[in-house]
Amino acid sequence: MAEPSLAIHGGAGTLPLTGMDPAMADAHHTALRAALAAGWKVLSKSGSALDAVTVAVMTLEDDDLFNAARGAVFNADGKLEMDAGIMSGRDRAAGAVAGICGPRNPILAARAVMEHSETVLLAGRGAEEFLAAQDIEFQSFDYFCTERRVVALNQELARRASGAPDTRSDADRHGTVGAVARDAAGNLAAGTSTGGFTAKRPGRVGDTPIIGAGTFADNATCAVSTTGTGEIFIRFTAASEISARIRYASQTLEQAASGVIAELFSNGGDGGLIAIGRAGPPSLPFNSSGMYRGFVLSDGVFRTAIHREAYRIFDSRE
Numbered sequence: 001m002a003e004p005s006l007a008i009h010g011g012a013g014t015l016p017l018t019g020m021d022p023a024m025a026d027a028h029h030t031a032l033r034a035a036l037a038a039g040w041k042v043l044s045k046s047g048s049a050l051d052a053v054t055v056a057v058m059t060l061e062d063d064d065l066f067n068a069a070r071g072a073v074f075n076a077d078g079k080l081e082m083d084a085g086i087m088s089g090r091d092r093a094a095g096a097v098a099g100i101c102g103p104r105n106p107i108l109a110a111r112a113v114m115e116h117s118e119t120v121l122l123a124g125r126g127a128e129e130f131l132a133a134q135d136i137e138f139q140s141f142d143y144f145c146t147e148r149r150v151v152a153l154n155q156e157l158a159r160r161a162s163g164a165p166d167t168r169s170d171a172d173r174h175g176t177v178g179a180v181a182r183d184a185a186g187n188l189a190a191g192t193s194t195g196g197f198t199a200k201r202p203g204r205v206g207d208t209p210i211i212g213a214g215t216f217a218d219n220a221t222c223a224v225s226t227t228g229t230g231e232i233f234i235r236f237t238a239a240s241e242i243s244a245r246i247r248y249a250s251q252t253l254e255q256a257a258s259g260v261i262a263e264l265f266s267n268g269g270d271g272g273l274i275a276i277g278r279a280g281p282p283s284l285p286f287n288s289s290g291m292y293r294g295f296v297l298s299d300g301v302f303r304t305a306i307h308r309e310a311y312r313i314f315d316s317r318e
Contacts, residue, residue, distance in 0.1 A: 002186035003298040004043040006179065007282035008035050008056050010066045010292030011194075012227040012271040013175040017290070017307045028065060029312055032294040032304040035059040039179060040296050040316060049181035049189035049223075050088050050111075057084075057107040057191045060177035064146050066292070067175025069106055072144055072195025074153040075202050080144050082195050084110040085121075085209040089188030089217035096209035097131070098123040101144065104137045107193045110209070112136060121209055149198070156199040176208055178225030180217070180276040188223035188276060190215050190239075196230075206230025212240035221246040221277065222253055227291065228271010232264055242275055257283040 010032060014020070039056030042048070061069030072080050084106035085096035095114025098121065103109040112134045113122050122130055132138070159166070178192035192215045194208045207214030207230040214230065216239035217223035224239035233239075238260055245256035257275045264271070265287040272286025274293060284293045294304035296316070303311035 001184055002182055002279065004182055004184050005276055005282060005295065005297050006036060006039045006043060006052055006056065006181045007274040007276055007284060007295040008032060008039070008060070008177070008179045008293065009225065009227055009272065009274045009284070010060055010177050011175040012286055012288040012291045013067060014288070014290035014292060014306055020306070025306060028292055028306060029304045031060070031063045031065050032292060033302050033314055035179070036294050036296050036302045036304070037316060039181060040300065040302070043181060043183055044300065046184050049183040049187045050086070052181040052183065053086065053179040053189045053191040054107055054111060056179035056181075057177055057193050058105045061105050061107060061193055064148075066177050067195045068177040068193040069104065070144055071146060071149065073149050073175060073198040075196065075204070076157070076199045077202050078153060079202065080141070080195065081202065082106045082193070083205060083209040084191070084193040085211060085215035086110045086114060086191040087189065087211060087215050087217040087223070089219040089223050092218060094120050094211045094215070096121040096211060096215070097127045098205045098209045099203065100124070100127050100131070101141070102128055102138045103131055104139045104143070107191050108136050110191070120211060123205070152198045160199070176227035178215070178227065178274060180223040180225050180274050180282065182223070182276050182278070186219065186278065188217045188219050188278075190217040190223040190225045192225040207233035207238065210234055212237050214239060216240045216243060218243055219278070222275050224273055224275045226271065226273040228264070228288065229269040232267060232269030233271070236260070236264055236267065236269070238264060238273065246277070253277040253280065254283045258285045261285040261287050
C-alpha cells in the first residue's frame with residue numbers, strides 16, 4: 001500500500017506580495033483548501049488518483065479567481081479558448097483539448113477524449129463536436145465571461161495600441177490550474193487546465209494540453225503539472241524532463257523538479273510546477289513572484305501558500 005497524497009496549483013500568475021491585500025489572499029487560500037478537500041475526499045476513501053485529480057481541478061475551474069474555465073481570460077479577439085490535459089500514470093493513457101469553449105469543465109473534456117476517443121488531443125471545432133456527444137455539461141458564453149477578465153483584456157489592448165512598454169506582472173502573464181496525486185494503490189495522475197494569457201493570439205496553444213510539456217504521469221517516476229511561460233515549457237518538454245532525470249540520472253523528485261525550473265528560468269521561462277513521486281512528499285518549485293499552491297499528505301493536513309511565506313495549515317480531521 002502506498003501513502004496517498006495530493007498537490008494542487010492555481011497558477012504562477014500571482015499578484016506581487018505587496019499588491020495582494022489580506023482579503024484577496026484569504027479568498028485564494030480558501031479556494032485552494034476547497035480543491036484539496038475535494039481531491040482528498042476521493043483519496044481518503046481509497047479512490048483513484050485520476051478521480052482525485054479530476055475533482056480537484058474541477059473545483060478550481062469552477063472558481064473565477066483562477067484562469068481556467070469560469071475565470072478564463074480572453075484572447076485578442078475577445079473570445080475564449082481553453083486548454084486542458086490529463087494523464088494516468090498507470091498505463092500512460094492521456095487526453096487533451098485545446099482552443100475550446102463550452103464545456104463547463106475542460107478537464108472533464110480532456111478525460112472524455114482519453115476515455116472515449118481514439119486520439120490524445122482534440123482541438124477547436126472538432127473537439128467541441130466530439131464533446132457535444134459526450135455526457136458533459138455545457139455552459140453559455142455568459143457563464144465564462146467575467147467583468148474582471150473583460151477589464152484586463154481592454155487594458156492590454158489599449159496598452160498595445162498606445163505602444164506603451166509591457167509592464168505586466170506575473171498575474172497578467174500567466175494563469176493555470178492543476179493537480180497531481182498518488183493513490184493508495186500507488187497509481188499516479190496529473191491534470192492541468194487553463195485559459196492561456198490575456199489577449200493571446202487566436203489559435204495559440206500553450207503547454208497545458210501538450211503531454212510531456214505541461215502534463216505528464218508515469219507510475220515508475222512521477223506526475224507533473226506545470227504553469228508558466230508555455231512556449232518555453234514546450235520547447236524543453238518540462239514535465240517529462242523531470243521523469244527522465246529521475247529514471248536515467250537517478251535524481252530525487254526534488255532535485256529533478258527544482259533543476260528543471262532553474263534551467264527553464266535561465267532560458268527565459270518563468271513559472272512553476274507541482275510534482276509527486278512514487279513515495280514521499282510532493283515538490284512545488286517556482287521561479288516567479290509566487291504560485292498559488294497546496295498539498296496534503298497521508299496525515300490529512302491541508303497546507304496552502306501563495307508567495308514564499310510559510311504554509312498555512314488546516315487539519316481536515318478537526
